[in-house]
Amino acid sequence: MTIIKHRLFWPSVILVALLVVNMFTANQFITVRDGHLFGVLPDILRGSAPLLLVALGMTLVIATGGIDLSVGAVMAISGAVACLLIKDLGNQNAVGSVLLIMAVAIGASLLLGLWNGTLVAVVGIQPIIATLILMVAGRGVAQLVTDGQIINVQSSPYAAIATGHFLSVPIAFLIAIAAVVLTVLLTRRTALGLLLESVGGSPTASRLAGIRARRITIMVYVVSGGLAGLAGLIYSANIKSADSISAGNLIELDAILAVVIGGTALIGGRFSIAGTVIGAILIQALQVTVVAVGVPSKATLLFKAVIVVALCLSQSTTFRQKVFGRFKSRPAVTAEVPA
Amino acid sequence: MGEPSPVLEMTGIRKVFPGVVALDGVDFRLLPGEIHALMGENGAGKSTLIKVLTGVYDIDGGQITLGGEQVDFTGPLQSQKAGVSTVYQEVNLCTNLTVAENIFIGREPRKFGRIQWGLMRKRAAELLARLDLNIDVSATLDTYSLAIQQMVAIARAVDVSARVLILDEPTSSLDASEVAQLFTIMRRLKDDGVAILFVSHFLDQVYEISDRLTVLRNGQLIGEYKTADLPQVQLVEKMIGKELAVLEDLEDKSQRIRAKTADAAPILAATGLGRTGAISPFDLTIHQGEVVGLAGLLGSGRTELARLLFGADRADSGSLQIDGKDVTLRSPQAAMKRGIAFSSENRRTEGILGELSVRENIILALQASRGWTRPIPRRKQDEIVDKYIKALQIRPADPEREVRNLSGGNQQKVLLARWLITEPRLLIIDEPTRGIDVGAKAEIQKLVAELSDGGMAVLFVSAELEEVLRLSHKIEVLRDRRLVEELENTEGVDADRIMQTIASGATQ
Amino acid sequence: GCGGGDDSSSGSGSDDKIVLGFSQVGAESGWRTANTKSIQDSAKAAGIELKFADAQGKQENQITAIRSFITQKVDVIAFSPVVTSGWDAVLKEAKDAGIPVILTDRSVDSQDTSLYVSFLGSDFVEEGKKAGQWLVDQYKGKTGTVNIVELQGTTGAAPAIDRQKGFADTIASDPNLKVVKSQTGDFTRAQGKTVMETFLQSTPKIDVLYAHNDDMGLGAIEAIEAAGKKPGTDIKIITVDAVKDGMTALSEGKINYIVECSPLLGPQLMDIVKQVKSGGTPEKRILTKETTFTQEQAKTELPNRQY
Amino acid sequence: MTTIDATPATNKTPSPTNPRRRVYLPNTKYIPILATLTLLLIMYFTGVANYENFGQPSVVVNLFRDNAVLIVVAVGMTFVIITGGIDLSVGAVISMTTTLTATLLQAGWPPLVVLPAVLLLGSLLGMGMGAVIHYFKVEPFIATLAGLFLARGIALFINQSSIPIRDKLWKAMSEYRIVLADGVVTKITSVTAVVVVLIAAAVLAWTRFGRNVYAIGGNADSALLMGLPVGRTKIAVYTLSGFCAALGGVLFSINSTSGWALQGQGLELDAIAACVIGGVLLTGGSGYVFGSLLGVMVYGLIQTIITFQGDLNAAWTRIIVGLLLFGFIVLQRVVTRRAR
Ligand SMILES: Nc1ncnc2c1ncn2[C@@H]1O[C@H](COP(=O)(O)OP(=O)(O)OP(=O)(O)O)[C@@H](O)[C@H]1O
């Protein structure tokens, strides 16, 4: 009974249902081949890594009551920068240089995050507009970096972050999970999570409680930028090229959706990283399922709409009460009014 | 008995929240033309009863009849239509709208469907004038202090010609003259046959205005009494279930002599500190172990003064010395670093974080001052929180409950706890006893006295003059956003003397 | 320097210089960028002043741009329509203003063909047909069903619809050829790869992949290799476009056949512009010179590819 | 908009009406709008100074015409955002409306049936989303995102390709020219947009519904306790937004005499951005229709400048749009802050 009431129960059920569907449609759900995991499930997990990373940063931003639309553009820039530099390497397979280049790309993404954070926290621009600026201009910058063309690289260490395996698990997924664990530690083992939720709950009250709201706000945008940059690297490593035009296109919407599915409210305050993880994997699983069951492309969106509607209703306590709970004579007016 | 039949009758009301039975088999009735006080400690269930009545909450059991007919309101809209006009406990208005709109929204004067702004403003101004309030009704509500907002809420409720008027702690931040105005209006309505339900933690007010009272304790009905038949002491006993004895030792002023402060260097000294439009430049010194009270009428600038000392607003003139060193407070953190704490009068928007738990709310300020990298270990948190939940009798004593589900008084205690655990050297408390029940209020006063004996300086702001007089070593009197006089709180200083100071200032 | 990099900010009044307003669809792919570049470069070379507007894939932006060209009183307007329908009104405005319009790359379905002077571009249906024809030829006389998966372009985009149609119509002649899965890959490498991964997981046997552009095909190749199969051998691959990366893969044997869709319309367009301006009437329908490539042809052609 | 006059400048002086002050300081709540307007004018004249033909009246007139759809949609969005919500479905509703209109007209339905039918459908979809948001307490973002998928899904399901409209009435509406002055011509679409703005502004400023919208955005819980019809109002604003989007779709179909399932992609973001640039707060409770109109104009003017510049490729177009937006917003911020 208490499990059913849990916020994440229904998203989890839908996720499991989607996985079960894939179990039947797929040749292999999960097997070991050449010493690593192979099959739909690893594919889904690997494929969800960029979205997971972006959604993770988005969760923190949303917890402070903000939003970050620029993640897609940051992904594009980070991938473009990395590929441009790797392409010019004498030996593209030199692990050290590739790692250095990845650090440079992530550094650039952190700076972009800082730019967003500054606009929001210091200049005081509404987050949606502040990050819209970078969303629009950032992709332009990425296109400029790549001259509008796709830049190919032949670097196996670089490709490994997306397609390699470590201890037979896809590295991309490991990176995403490492980021998740790190974020959880960072927010829950320190006081950061509490301060974030406080700033998201009420900036005024937080300020009067002595919280440096501005610093925290800047920080979450920086983190979001960095994670988006990492996601951009994985995205581009996956196709061994920088595609500045489509990298991260519209990913902000999916990321926000993942966060909301995970039970973090857009107005800020309480956030759930576990929820975001489920949300992101769910979205990836949904995308795979659509292809796997052969939904014709003209009906794809309708199919997704049905799932999202189901999800959004399952998120609603009121809906669950009305449908599954005891039937009441009249609708409950549930105003959350403090005494 | 020749009692008229009740306009409102509630029987066997039961309301359960997850983990709490807020009301259990409560009966309540309201006669036409009476003022009926609903009494009980913080968290007794008064506000819940009112919300159940007006349809904000569903009931889990029992019946409500209004004017002889059984009703089942689905929301405030319905109850309002049925003639029940309500002022809920915390000011529930829309601060982004103008004063006039707040008063008239939902029933604006219209012509051909078009709102008549001029007429609306005129009527709003007239209405407020009857409450002795001359403010610009076309300014948005958020430019006014909480007390003004409360008056506006009252004006709104009173203006609706209703059968039943419900006032949940309307006087919590009003000063004496506003209360008097309100009572005049209540009496007039009562004479018109309106039934009034009144909640207050001020026993004097209850005895002054009410005809009968109903006492709740822990969600249960204790009884219904004629006010005249029930002496104060007995009422308190019924409310808290035991005798109240804490206040006595405070009464004796002679004990409140500043032992250590006389020669101590001042903690804080303001010279010509001020902020344009908020408060004129003032001088103020606060010593260790000293309780400084701020007295003044609504909008006299007490809150503004306090905010300057905490860095919540930035001063634009004068200078501030802390421990003899010149400082500029640019932010609350700067003040906190120097041992200053400030609990805002506006607990709902500037104090509590509703979604967070009691524990998180309590440790917030301490945590903020330590920085995010040094979390307070969970065990230590639990220890501190437990201690203060006990000390301040926060109920329910569950540290993991969301604060927004606590009753108003208990939220106030949580805020107080938040600042006490930072062990400040100067504690600024703006209306700390607002909405707090008699027992807890006495506890808080005792606490303030103890803290000051222990060397903490306290800047105490309260609309209740008695309280200020009882606790303060010296009293700063404000008027029209100006500090007009400083009074040593010696024998002979009493409420009248202070009112005189304010009034004489007014004639200048 | 911005984009085209030329300094003449706005028509400085030299009367003899032709001003061409060009509204591009967007920059949705490398192909499109090459197309843009070709037009900008050849305008410069031909001494034509180019007013370039990027519509970011939106019809409303193109309409706006064309109207703005009319306001700016350019000499000729050219554009690659985002969609086929819905141009009558704005084209009529251009006609009223006496400005000739040239369509490039994609056509419009106006019934009144006097609204534009010429259409220069490829025929997407034809491209689909060419791809299908090659497949039909490959499997001529063989028995046993051939399982085809298709990576479509962006759902609703004209090339996606036409390339699918042309292909489907042609392979219908051989009942053995069966499209078992068809899903959009949004014209991108990443989507092409992801969708192909799932195709490989959910389809027991895939013989042929038909991708609506090279990029999706290249993404799919990654997926095929990751699944331990050999692209071009285990699974035959047909794509459209013939961009450099695609041609490289073709010459390496990873792709089997590419139908060209050339982005280098610039020089031809400038010729038509000059012709129109000097009072000539160009042909109503000018097809770009396009061909198809097999693996052998790719090897010889590859060094010449610039985009 | 509203006729409320002088509020004390935020220095909170308790003095009631001081008639003289009005002369010096504009009402504080109009400062954002005035700032936006001023900056917009500066931007316009910079354009005039720099580009040939920019000064022609048709540039301004075309601004309304090219952005008619966005204006109408932004008006609906303004209502939604003022209540503290958001509507992501508008772009998709446009595509659904154009596709449906074109399909039905092609199938020979009488235009006078098609018009109300599609408007009704859009409103119903909006109402449905509003109901889900209110009754089931679903976040507006996710509910309207589902609406987006649904509406575009329906559109794509009906027809993926673009469909020409050959109906006489539509063609006539599309071609009808309204001559404002010599050589300055506008179309039905822009007139419709202006009318919608005026009506919406009046509704927001002068009706009870309008006031409820602000109240809910200020504090929905309080609004409920004040006895305002919160549920009804919320559902109404989403219905209104759905209607506006459908109307936008109709204008679109008139403008282009065609229907296409990918029409209006990303338009929701443009509409939201326009509102926010025009001073509407995403947290709800404040903003004006007129502000949103200015926001659209800013957007449109940036677009116009880019076309007049005429030598920008895709990358530079994006960068310049971003920079202009940035400059505009930061200036707007600085000006508003100063004035307060
Ligand atoms: N929405 C809610 N969810 C859970 N518990 C609640 C909720 N509202 C009130 N309670 C609980 O119900 C009890 C009664 O609260 P109520 O607000 O009625 O007290 P009160 O008598 O008005 O107190 P006060 O004098 O402090 O205002 C309290 O224990 C409170 O914690």
Ligand SMILES: Nc1ncnc2c1ncn2[C@@H]1O[C@H](COP(=O)(O)OP(=O)(O)OP(=O)(O)O)[C@@H](O)[C@H]1O
């Ligand atoms: N009589 C009044 N007329 C106009 N505005 C007033 C009046 N009283 C208060 N205000 C408004 O209230 C605001 C707050 O004043 P402040 O908080 O300093 O008062 P206070 O002395 O703390 O009184 P209280 O908190 O009891 O209202 C002021 O900014 C002012 O705008």
Ligand SMILES: [Mg+2]
């Ligand atoms: Mg209460």
Ligand SMILES: [Mg+2]
């Ligand atoms: Mg005060």
